[in-house]
Amino acid sequence: MSSAQVSEEEIRRLILAYQQYQSQAEALVRQINLAQLTSAGLDRAIEAVQAMDKAYEGQNMLVSIGSGSFIHAKLASKAKVVLNVGAGVSIEKTTVEASESLQVQKSEISEGLKKMNDVLSKLDGEIQKIQTILAQYEQQVQAKGGGQVV
Amino acid sequence: MSGELPPQIQNQIAQLQQLQQQAQAVITQKSQIEALLREIEVALTELERSNEDSVIYKSVGEILFKTGKSELLEELKERKDVMELRQKTMSKQEERIQGRFTQLQEQLKQSLGQMPPKGG
Numbered sequence: 001m002s003s004a005q006v007s008e009e010e011i012r013r014l015i016l017a018y019q020q021y022q023s024q025a026e027a028l029v030r031q032i033n034l035a036q037l038t039s040a041g042l043d044r045a046i047e048a049v050q051a052m053d054k055a056y057e058g059q060n061m062l063v064s065i066g067s068g069s070f071i072h073a074k075l076a077s078k079a080k081v082v083l084n085v086g087a088g089v090s091i092e093k094t095t096v097e098a099s100e101s102l103q104v105q106k107s108e109i110s111e112g113l114k115k116m117n118d119v120l121s122k123l124d125g126e127i128q129k130i131q132t133i134l135a136q137y138e139q140q141v142q143a144k145g146g147g148q149v150v
Numbered sequence: 151m152s153g154e155l156p157p158q159i160q161n162q163i164a165q166l167q168q169l170q171q172q173a174q175a176v177i178t179q180k181s182q183i184e185a186l187l188r189e190i191e192v193a194l195t196e197l198e199r200s201n202e203d204s205v206i207y208k209s210v211g212e213i214l215f216k217t218g219k220s221e222l223l224e225e226l227k228e229r230k231d232v233m234e235l236r237q238k239t240m241s242k243q244e245e246r247i248q249g250r251f252t253q254l255q256e257q258l259k260q261s262l263g264q265m266p267p268k269g270g
Contacts, residue, residue: 082207082214087186087193087226090214092205 011137018130025123028116035113042106049102052078052095162258169254173247180240187233194226
């Protein structure tokens with residue numbers, strides 16, 4: 001689309017679309033950040049479950065209580081892990097089951113992240129297209145002695 | 151710009167903006183409810199899939215309490231029913247606001263159409 005043919009009404013429509021795409025992109029970035037945090041949490045859980053292989057029952061441990069603080073503990077069972085399945089429910093599973101379940105969740109999150117990144121790229125493309133048209137239109141308006149478009 | 155518009159039209163625009171805010175609030179609440187519903191459904195599926203002798207915990211604040219599978223299944227199903235009811239209420243509210251919005255939008259279009267031409 002050439003800016004020379006763009007009517008004022010079309011420019012108004014483009015500005016509206018630009019604002020909509022921008023707010024969609026911002027919401028998507030927030031979701032991507034959340035998904036990345038979840039993914040990092042899953043990585044830590046998977047690593048901890050895998051570490052059970054080398055651990056032994058009765059081994060001294062430090063358990064995180066938040067804010068970088070720890071309490072002393074002894075490993076009571078290396079065969080069982082309690083997994084949160086959401087809605088305030090946690091189920092005790094074997095380390096193998098827990099590892100599989102966490103890997104599945106991790107794959108789902110990775111898949112979701114990929115889809116969200118694809119959508120974000122498309123939105124970015126649309127935003128850039130509109131920006132180019134608006135910039136050209138703004139130059140034309142300024143050349144005619146008008147004001148700012150956005 | 152709105153200073154040049156007749157009070158009736160200004161009023162209609164204000165009402166439209168208010169309705170838009172209400173619609174946004176309802177949509178946000180509805181999506182929160184839908185997220186909770188999805189979470190409950192996932193937990194229900196996991197619970198149903200677990201063995202009868204599986205050890206299950208329910209979180210209350212930061213504490214996990216050991217609990218029975220059937221007891222927790224019942225509790226989750228009740229929570230699901232409540233959430234579904236809230237979801238329906240929100241959908242009806244959304245429809246009502248959308249209907250009112252369309253109606254008001256039409257009225258505004260008519261009012262704008264009846265305005266005398268600028269500079270006339």
